[in-house]
Amino acid sequence: MEWFSSADYWLSRLVLQRALAAVYLVGFLVAVNQFRPLIGERGLLPVPRYLARTPFRRSPGIFQLHYSDRLFAAVAWTGAALSAAVVAGAADLVPLGASMGMWAVLWVLYLSIVNVGQTWYAFGWESLLLEAGFLAVFLGNARTAPPVLVLWLLRWLLFRVEFGAGLIKMRGDRCWRDLTCLYYHHETQPMPGPLSWFFHRLPRPLHRVETAANHVAQLVAPVVLLLPQPAATAAACVVIATQLWLVLSGNFAWLNWLTIVLALSAVDGSRAAALLGLPAAPHQAAAPGWFQGMVLAVTALVVWLSYWPVRNMLSHRQLMNCSFNTVHLVNTYGAFGSIGRVRHEVVIEGTDSARPTPDAVWREYGFKGKPGDPRRLPRQFAPYHLRLDWLMWFAGISPAYARPWLRPLVARLLENDPATLRLLRTNPFPDAPPALVRARLFRYRFTDWRELRRTGAWWYREPVGELLPPVRAAR
Known part of the structure; x- marks a missing residue:
């Protein structure tokens, strides 16, 4: 032939x-x-x-x-x-x-x-x-x-x-x-x-x-x-x-x-x-x-x-990124059918204080790829895939996305689990685990040229609310 x-x-x-x-x-x-x-x-x-x-x-x-x-x-x-x-x-x-x-x-x-x-x-x-x-x-x-x-x-x-x-x-x-x-x-x-x-x-x-x-x-x-x-x-x-x-x-x-x-x-x-x-x-x-x-x-x-x-x-009810069989052959694809107008980020923090009092000092966990510190320029990681960072973005859209895994993640941070910490960029508690860990929601937006020159920050962020109240380690 x-x-x-x-x-x-x-x-x-x-x-x-x-x-x-x-x-x-x-x-x-x-x-x-x-x-x-x-x-x-x-x-x-x-x-x-x-x-x-x-x-x-x-x-x-x-x-x-x-x-x-x-x-x-x-x-x-x-x-x-x-x-x-x-x-x-x-x-x-x-x-x-x-x-x-x-x-x-x-x-x-x-x-x-x-x-x-x-x-x-x-x-x-x-x-x-x-x-x-x-x-x-x-x-x-x-x-x-x-x-x-x-x-x-x-x-x-x-x-x-x-x-x-x-x-x-x-x-x-x-x-x-x-x-x-x-x-x-x-x-x-x-x-x-x-x-x-x-x-x-x-x-x-x-x-x-x-x-x-x-x-x-x-x-x-x-x-x-x-x-x-x-x-x-x-x-x-x-x-x-x-x-x-x-x-x-x-x-x-x-x-x-x-x-x-x-x-x-x-x-x-x-x-x-x-x-x-x-x-x-x-x-x-x-x-x-x-x-x-x-x-x-x-x-x-x-x-x-x-x-x-x-x-x-x-179909007018087109599915996005769907496999019709368990071996993932001849699938349907698509991305960004809708675009978010506002960016919400989950920020995870820990403290040494035994109680979440107003004077407790909370320190932020740094992620490798997702926005965190406003002064940190986003890094290039693709084609490498930071799976936790991506799921944190979904968690910022809706807490339902994080329901199966957020509390287990916090539990691992409360025990300074080495494998979990390797997924992160920084651990603010290198010597001993924190007493409490919480997750807060922030609204992020890119700064403009004037703000960047004045503050050196790529992002401006403001708190929106609490995603997960302070949690202590199980005994």
Whole structure:
């Protein structure tokens, strides 16, 4: 079947696979560094407790067979090592079957983590990584020409990511339709970056241009992705440029980088290679019959599973970032259907005083990424994902988001739990645990140029109320 593969996409596949493996590597390293205090045996939402009430059919994965923190660490470290090997090109040095096996192992390992991650892993980019990682199993390696059908499946995935996000914006907040959402977004987004203050202070006409450009990237470019070359490459470049703008203006874990990776599936690799002065495509053998059969079967599976996300996109009650099956294949995506106008932040404080009297001195816990000290410029962490910091943003929107884990978090702070404290930037009680811990709600806004010069503060904040009254350690 001559139509089955196209050598023109050899460079696109090469870069796509290495970059996708790099995203996998980040995901596994995040799991290594954060799982114990979040979902470990003594975590805020322990995996053993979750598995005790969740059958295999609802949460398939390795940990349904057995769970221990040691096994979880082994799974995460194995995934990190294998991801690094694929980034280095190991999957192109082995036979096709072995290469597919490497990608399949990465998918199974990460699926096992996501399916026990609970609210800490309930982000759209987790499903996006799993869906892209599953398709990568059938993308082949350097020994065979890229299969056209899988490249189209990756474009279909990118279409759902971008077009779904565009639709949910137009159906959601009015500010997307009147082009004013960017008046607020840079200030109220989950985790601002070091340039977010400057983006927020752009003139309002430029914010309207930003919003209009976003609509072009998410509602027009995805349709052009489905057209022949060179139109598809041009649309992919629009998507990539838009995602790089988002990388500069905020911290969205690996969502933007993974979207860029997917856009590479629509780039004509031969034209890109010629433009970059690279040699012509290396000789690649025809795909074996068994591989062609597997690709055809996977294509049929994706077409069948696409019914649910297509129905969702056509619905006026469109869901955002939803998986229709427990293995996270052919999902629906979307983000920021509504934009907050006001930013509320949860500030956690402790005191040595035995009682919360008016003269008690309260000291603030510092987080790595989320806004805290008004004089501290937001840091760049993406594509690394600070899971606790992100959930603290949700807690500022509604206390209901924090109900399952906030009190356990406070309990760990009251005992100076080392694993939990490693999630934070500063511990104001390094020598002995605090006697009391509380959580207060503050309203944050970016300062203006005059305030910044006068005070050196990037944020202005004022107290709003109490989220959690003073709590002492259980005896």
